[in-house]
Amino acid sequence: MAEDLYSVLGVKRDASDKDIRSAYRRLARQLHPDVNPGNAASEARFKAINAAYEVLSDAEKRKKYDRYGDQWQHADEIEAMRRQRAGAAYGQGGPGNGATFTFEGGDLSDLFGGARGAGAGMFDSLFRRGNARQRGQDIEHAVRVTLDEAYAGTTRTVELRGTDEVCATCGGAGQLASATCHACRGSGSTGASRRVEVRVPAGVADGARIRVAGKGGPGANGGAPGDLFLRVQVSAHPVFERRGDDLHVTVDVPVADAALGGEVKVPTLKGRSLALRVPAGTQGGRVLRLAGQGMPRAGGGFGDLFATVRLTLPDPMTAEQRALFERLRAMTDAKAEQPDAAAEGVA
Numbered sequence: 447m448a449e450d451l452y453s454v455l456g457v458k459r460d461a462s463d464k465d466i467r468s469a470y471r472r473l474a475r476q477l478h479p480d481v482n483p484g485n486a487a488s489e490a491r492f493k494a495i496n497a498a499y500e501v502l503s504d505a506e507k508r509k510k511y512d513r514y515g516d517q518w519q520h521a522d523e524i525e526a527m528r529r530q531r532a533g534a535a536y537g538q539g540g541p542g543n544g545a546t547f548t549f550e551g552g553d554l555s556d557l558f559g560g561a562r563g564a565g566a567g568m569f570d571s572l573f574r575r576g577n578a579r580q581r582g583q584d585i586e587h588a589v590r591v592t593l594d595e596a597y598a599g600t601t602r603t604v605e606l607r608g609t610d611e612v613c614a615t616c617g618g619a620g621q622l623a624s625a626t627c628h629a630c631r632g633s634g635s636t637g638a639s640r641r642v643e644v645r646v647p648a649g650v651a652d653g654a655r656i657r658v659a660g661k662g663g664p665g666a667n668g669g670a671p672g673d674l675f676l677r678v679q680v681s682a683h684p685v686f687e688r689r690g691d692d693l694h695v696t697v698d699v700p701v702a703d704a705a706l707g708g709e710v711k712v713p714t715l716k717g718r719s720l721a722l723r724v725p726a727g728t729q730g731g732r733v734l735r736l737a738g739q740g741m742p743r744a745g746g747g748f749g750d751l752f753a754t755v756r757l758t759l760p761d762p763m764t765a766e767q768r769a770l771f772e773r774l775r776a777m778t779d780a781k782a783e784q785p786d787a788a789a790e791g792v793a
Contacts (some may be wrong), residue, residue, distance in 0.1 A: 454498040515628030575628040582663035582672035583662035599648035652680035691749030
């Protein structure tokens with residue numbers, strides 16, 4: 447394989463025109479035959495840097511070299527063959543619509559001036575993997591969201607590591623003009639990482655599978671890309687428990703409010719608390735419903751929020767409060783000791 451032209455000049459592949467010109471001039475002064483008379487190695491290097499500079503100093507040639515490497519001079523033929531292959535596969539005058547290719551007077555080398563060499567080998571390599579459309583593979587990826595994010599909806603940037611991308615240089619053939627493709631090193635794919643921004647809809651449930659069309663693996667020979675499927679994991683919330691589209695929460699209710707009736711604040715995922723009326727005589731464990739305060743539903747509307755009552759005592763309890771509770775207990779005990787009037791009337 448020919449030496450990389452950027453390495454010949456000692457510059458990086460993203461070097462500016464100015465950097466390339468400076469590197470060439472510096473090396474030319476060092477390696478010029480007049481400076482190194484009789485030095486065959488210097489003369490060879492001098493020719494190499496001139497050849498490299500001729501390509502990299504020309505914008506169009508450099509563009510072709512960056513894509514096709516040491517086969518850049520065949521760029522036009524490669525593109526023509528790629529278009530011809532696409533026509534064959536997709537019904538643009540090729541086998542895809544019932545037509546056939548006919549070559550008069552010999553083999554495929556006639557397409558390249560009669561030489562059964564680089565051109566014919568390039569043609570073979572482009573067709574080597576077949577020209578039928580192939581849909582890309584589907585990709586699954588796990589994504590975790592909080593319950594608050596599941597309530598409101600959110601976005602996630604998913605990094606897909608090492609997903610096979612069809613090599614843009616050789617079209618997946620792995621070769622160019624009988625030489626190994628420099629871009630994919632013969633594999634036909636690049637395996638580059640990429641990032642995809644995905645919208646996670648409001649109301650998404652734990653275990654849901656979100657389809658993102660066309661963001662999976664790339665298709666071959668112009669085939670459609672596969673899809674990306676996100677497997678959603680919703681983290682547990684410290685306050686709310688989710689059951690389907692409904693939410694459940696425990697609220698502390700002072701025993702006096704439970705006995706006499708009152709009002710307590712109930713948190714919601716909207717970020718604000720709502721006033722909840724507690725009926726008189728409410729027992730601990732009673733469940734009160736707040737309609738429409740649950741999770742968003744896929745078809746529209748919301749689930750409900752259910753608040754489970756947990757009775758609480760004053761803490762700390764004052765002497766007066768303690769005295770009142772003692773009086774209440776005494777009254778309760780006295781009532782329990784009274785004989786049942788109905789029972790007394792039984793003979």
